[in-house]
Amino acid sequence: MTQASIITIGDELLIGQVIDTNSAWMAQELNKAGIRVVRRVAVGDVWDEIWTALDEEQKYADIILITGGLGPTADGITKPLLCKYFNGTLVVHEETKQNVINIFTQLNRPLIDRNLKQAEVPDVCTVLMNKRGTAPGMLFNKGGKVFVSMPGVPHEMKGMMTDDVIPLLLERFTFPAIIHKTLLTAGVGESFLAELIKDFEESLPEQIKLAYLPNYGMVRLRLSATGTDARETEQAVSGFFETLKTLVAEYLVTDVDEPMQQVVGKLLLSKGKTMCTAESCTGGYIAHLLTAIPGSSKFYDGSVVSYSYQAKEDLLQVDKFTLETRGAVSEEIVLQMAAGALQHIKSDYVIAVSGIMGPDGGMPDKPVGTVWIAIGDQHKIQAHKLYFRFDRQRNVQLTAVHALNLLRKFILGTE
């Protein structure tokens, strides 16, 4: 079975200054194409470490994809190294040179020697044109293995993968079918779920694997099947997936691998309804999750992020006396916020949240992690009190996902 390994290059990855999102995206795309990723390795901008990684990874994989280390500045040692590793000589690639000149002309920035250096490539590689930046991609063959070097800038790498790398790999290798099917459950723990589907899990044939992926206090279940034929593999896994869905029906949120906001968005679209939000403690994060979905303006109208008392009073008509006597984190206020948002934004549904996310602001009767969530429509608004016990970032994420799930249940009438 043809396997791939991903090498990411850059000191910034090893000191944790940057989170590696490239590898995840690459792994997703490779998997869709039927290419299994066996390892991902990150190394620094250090000659020996990069060299060793190239030596090592070809032991485990047939395809070695490399990102990073190709910038125009002095810490880019990757290109000379690749040139030496594959016994080449640096030569100017005319088409790339013209591309660099065009980009600098467009940006109206001075072009210097350093930029033109980007057009130099080892004469032993196939050049992959970069339509989104100056550094070209390079494809090398050695000992039956394929090595591809790409820039580390995410949108440049993504374009190159989609336009060139994956089509080239599909031409060159024959891949098995890999089919993943994922569902999301809510309201049940990982162990309890495991007990519930124990017999099912034991009945799975060897080529179908089950994985538990807990996050935000919810558990995703994934079936992964490998086979020679895509349609047969799809059929084989579909039967088991239907059984799994029936077994966990009580807790099932969605049978597609999608985040909670997408589930809510689709539900609203299917009913031709819209929603709005009034956010205090989540500070716009729910709005951000929803508006990150292309086309979200069809189901999402907007939010009032009422961080200050002034904003709560003026924009949502929250009552000043209630604010002062009950505090911003209270059932009364979150109900008033929801009503205020509905009144102005005139959506069909509303979510309002107010809580204490930490690390400061906790009180004896309202410790950090206390959250009030109101859910409703023009007829009825109801409040829920939740309590999370994590750090600020995670509390915000948990509040958002749980609020969206509460709205989902409200719309479905299962709340």
Place this chain on the structure above:
Amino acid sequence: MTQASIITIGDELLIGQVIDTNSAWMAQELNKAGIRVVRRVAVGDVWDEIWTALDEEQKYADIILITGGLGPTADGITKPLLCKYFNGTLVVHEETKQNVINIFTQLNRPLIDRNLKQAEVPDVCTVLMNKRGTAPGMLFNKGGKVFVSMPGVPHEMKGMMTDDVIPLLLERFTFPAIIHKTLLTAGVGESFLAELIKDFEESLPEQIKLAYLPNYGMVRLRLSATGTDARETEQAVSGFFETLKTLVAEYLVTDVDEPMQQVVGKLLLSKGKTMCTAESCTGGYIAHLLTAIPGSSKFYDGSVVSYSYQAKEDLLQVDKFTLETRGAVSEEIVLQMAAGALQHIKSDYVIAVSGIMGPDGGMPDKPVGTVWIAIGDQHKIQAHKLYFRFDRQRNVQLTAVHALNLLRKFILGTE
């Protein structure tokens, strides 16, 4: 020099279903403690691949930190593997067992055998108590190397690293000092910057490295120094860092490794001022960036996320006729949005944004990526037109960071 390697275990990392944020956080903390991370490797839930990774990584590192694969469900094969790898036998760890029982009692969830299995550990390890979950950490010694296995759940891993792992490593090894100093520039390209500081870069001693980290069309510069004494290393790098700051003074945003929203937040705090936002195309993302900062309520009042026309008209008093004649993405509308937000939220400063983030919604005269940004205070509001050419997510991020930078310059009077 003592070096560390990080192994993350989980199929979800190799199919790209989950972005690995654990490694970045671990690398940051290890670096702070003076521990250099040389490699990061991700492998699947596959016996041979995990075994190979353990064999391999000890060739490059003295400390091997492992996360993931310890969940209560059947795909957790890591613990039996570790037991075999280090020649141990699984035994019940009483303290962990009590911890598991306590957690399930608190959560009021049924405790099953599978959960109690979490209390089994190889008899050859030092157990690290998990104060935030059920899976314990395990520390092994072999051939002068230290191996630590931790759960993959981020907040459990983080707690264990801070409370136990780093203190234990500091006791056991002597580490050199590693000092990083980072500054952020805006309005200048990577190559041009490199040319500007070429002589400086060449003058750096061998133990100080310079790196260019471009992102969001801005460039961070990082000096990294290694030495035996923390104070001497700090002094050595500080001198060079001051020179670097002088060289790039014209483009300098901050001389601390912090994101743009933190720079703006600190600036507002230092002046005792507050700000608000009116967001259309960024859909709450600017609000989210600002409110993710602990204590942000001291400088941030709130936002109107006006996705629909109704929200723009009702909450921001944007003129209906202007909306219909000029369109939502126009100079006039973004100026009205800014004025409307200031009027209601009564902050000192405002940012308003309206644009087309894609993939749909582009028009011949307003292609995808067109953004209007208004910046102002109670006396003056000015509009800027920007154009980005990327995907939806990146356009939103770029709009947010550039809007914050425009406000920073407006406050400083350098706009």
